[in-house]
Amino acid sequence: MDFELRRAREKLEKEQKERKAQAKARLERERKAKGEARKQREAIEAVQRSRRLDALEAQEKVEHQASVCxxxxxxxxxxxxxxxxxxxxxxxxxxxxxxxxxxxx
Known part of the structure; x- marks a missing residue:
């Protein structure tokens, strides 16, 4: 009987360790995915900011050429x-x- 209980306990501990390892791996993947998404979002925002600045500069150039140049x-x-x-x-x-x-x- 002791042997069966010990085996059952070992089996439960092993399953718990596996679940814990899987949970850690899942959290790590999620953290990496969030980091990559943040980097991608920042890159998109940087490109959009650059395009807005280019558009403003082009508009200023057009206004300058039309009025005071x-x-x-x-x-x-x-x-x-x-x-x-x-x-x-x-x-x-x-x-x-x-x-x-x-x-x-």
């Missing part, structure tokens, strides 16, 4: 030729008369 092309109000805008006028009298660009006055 001295190299943008404008139509001269007298000869209607396309000329570079040049620097903006700093003289107050010219600003009051609507002359914002010194080229082709």
């Amino acid at each position: 001295p190299l943008r092309l404008i139509a001269c109000r007298f000869c209607r030729d396309m000329v570079h805008a040049g620097d903006t006028v700093v003289d107050l009298r010219d600003k009051m008369q609507g002359r914002l660009h010194p080229d082709h006055w």
Whole structure:
């Protein structure tokens, strides 16, 4: 009888050890999967952040070229030729008369 009880106890202990080992292995796999998912999420966020910055820079460039760039092309109000805008006028009298660009006055 002792022998059977000892064998049953050993069998239970062995099963418990196996379950514990399986649980540890499962937790380790889950931890690795979570870590990989976090790294992948961070990489995706970094790419998205980079794309947003690129889009903002491109938009700023377009706005600059359309509004304040001295190299943008404008139509001269007298000869209607396309000329570079040049620097903006700093003289107050010219600003009051609507002359914002010194080229082709």
